[in-house]
Amino acid sequence: MDKAVVIKTTEMDRRLAEHNELRKEVITDRVELLRKDTYRSDKINLDEWKDRVDNTLTELSTKDTSKLTKTNWIAIIMVAITVLNVIILIFHSIK
Numbered sequence: 001m002d003k004a005v006v007i008k009t010t011e012m013d014r015r016l017a018e019h020n021e022l023r024k025e026v027i028t029d030r031v032e033l034l035r036k037d038t039y040r041s042d043k044i045n046l047d048e049w050k051d052r053v054d055n056t057l058t059e060l061s062t063k064d065t066s067k068l069t070k071t072n073w074i075a076i077i078m079v080a081i082t083v084l085n086v087i088i089l090i091f092h093s094i095k
Contacts, residue, residue, distance in 0.1 A: 068076075
């Protein structure tokens, strides 16, 4: 009778130790997981950001680049002034 009690007690202790080890693993895994509401919030923010980037890329790819903007005109005028200055310097250095 005592032998059976010792065997059962040993078996229960072994199973309890396994159960406690499994519990530790579950607690560790739970820390690494995101809560659903946090995941949803992050996913919504990421989806909104992705949509903004997609819209910006679509705007940039469909933008009419054949029109000269104010910046283009300023650059053209500056290049023309520079070319005129170089021509004037060349003519003055020849004299």
